[in-house]
Amino acid sequence: MKRPTILVLGAGYGGLMTVTNLQKKLGVNEAEIVLINKNSYHYESTWLHEAAAGTLEPNEVRYEIKDVIDQSKVNFIQAEVTKIDVDEKVVLSTAGEHTYDYLVIALGFEGETFGIPGLEEHAFSIANVLAARRIRDHIEYQFSTWATEQEGERDDSRLTxxxxxxGFTGIEFLGELGNQVPVWCDAYDVPREKVRVICVEAAPMVLPGFDPELVDYAVAQLESKGIEFSIGTPLVEATEEGVKIKTGEEEFEFIETKTVVWAAGVRGNRLIEETNIESARARVRVEPDLRAPGREDVFIVGDCAFMINEAENRPYPPTAQIAMQQGQQCAANIASLLAKKPTTAFVPDLKGSVCSLGSDDAIGVVFGKKVTGGTASFMKKMVDNRALFMVGGLGLTMKKGKFDLL
Ligand code: FAD
Ligand code: NAD
Structure with a gap:
C-alpha cells in the first residue's frame, strides 16, 4: 500500500519543528515526509537584526537543514515553491510538481509596507538572511564612501x-546599531557626531502596548547610544532622497537619507493569497487544530497562521515561540489523523517575551516578572539556545549557540 505523503513547505521555525517532530513520531513505513525549502539552510529569523547591523556574521545565523533532519525518513528538496493549489492537491516548485495527502504551509513572513509610496523601491526589510547581509553591506558602504569623498563635497545624508x-524588530535592530556605529566610525575615521540614527514610530509610544517602565528603560538606554526617536510621526513616503514623515495635522518633515530600514510590521507569505484559502494580509485564520478552514488536509503554522487569543480578545502575535509550538502540535495532529484518532486544539504556552537592546542589554517579561539589563540579555540568549536545542539537540546548540555571557 502506498504511504501517505506529508508535504511541508518552508524550513523556518514552524516547518522544521513539524518535520523534526514527525520524524520522531512516525516510522519509515507510516508516511513519506517531504520538506521543500528555498535554501539548503535554515536561518534563525530571530537573529536577523544582528546580521543586518553587522554585529553577527550572517553565516552564524544559518545552518544546513540536512544536519537536523533524518534523511532516512525525510526527503528534503531544495526548491522555491511557486504555486499552491489546494483544490487539485498539487504544489509547484522550481523542482517540479509535488502531490500530497497532507500539506503543511509554513512559508513564514514578509515585510508589510501598507501600500506606503516608495517603500517597496527605496526601503530595506530585515526579511531573510540575504536581505540582512545586504543591509549590513549597504550601511558599511555609506561609511566607506563618505570617508573617501572629498572634504567639502561629502554627502552627509549617507550617515543618516x-x-x-x-516594535520589537525595530528596537532590537537599533540596539545592535547603537553598538556597531562606533565600530564603523572607528574603522572609517568618521566622527560619531556626524552619524544620525533616527527611529520613526507612528504610535504615540515606543513598543506600543509593552510595559511602560520597561519601555522607558529601553528608550533611555538607546538614547544614551545616540539613537534619536521621532514618536507619533508616521512615515508616509520614501523616495531616493529620503523619507517624509507626518509631524502634525497638515505638517510634514523630510529626512534626507540613503538608508531606510522598514521594520513596521509583517504579513504572511504572498503565495497564500494566490490559493483558494481566505486570508487577510496573507495570514489564514486557522481552525483550533491548525487546519485551514474547510480543508481536512491542509495545516498552516507560523506567521502564515492567524489565531485569536480569546482571553484577551486580540490576535496572538506572529512569533517564533508560537511557530515552534504550532509545529509540534501540527506534527502530533497529523500523526493522530494517520492513526485515525481525533486532532487536538493548539493552545499556546506563552512564557513571556524578551527584547534585546544589543548583545549586552535587554528588557523583558518572563513568567510574569520584569527583567532588564544583563539578566534579561542572558535570558534572551537562553531563549535563542533553546530554539536550537528543540530543533537540533545538544550538537546544534553547542555548534551555533550563544555562550558569551555564560
Ligand atoms: P520563517 O522563520 O520566516 O521561515 C519561513 C521559511 O520558508 C524560510 O526558511 C524561507 O526561506 C522559506 N520560504 C519562504 N518562501 C519560500 C518559497 N516560496 N519556497 C520555499 N521556501 C520558502 N519571535 C520570537 O518569538 N522571539 C524573538 O526574539 C523574535 N525575534 C525576531 C527578530 C527579528 C529581526 C524578526 C524579523 C523576527 C523576530 N521574531 C521573533 C519573529 C519570528 O522570527 C517569526 O515569527 C518566525 O520566524 C516565524 O516562523 P515561520 O516558521 O512561520 O517562518
Ligand atoms: P510590529 O507590528 O510588532 O511593530 C511595528 C511597529 O511599526 C509598530 O510600533 C507600529 O506602530 C509601527 N508602524 C506602523 N506603521 C508605521 C508607519 N507608517 N510609520 C512609522 N511606524 C509605523 O512588527 P515587528 O516589530 O516587525 O514584529 C513582528 C512580530 O515579530 C511581532 O509579533 C513581534 O512580537 C515579533 N518579534 C519578536 C521579537 C522578540 O520577541 N524579541 C523580536 C522581533 C519581532
Missing part, C-alpha cells in the same frame, strides 16, 4: 540612517 517602526 532611518529605522521605520519601534
Amino acid at each position: 540612517f532611518v529605522v521605520g517602526g519601534a
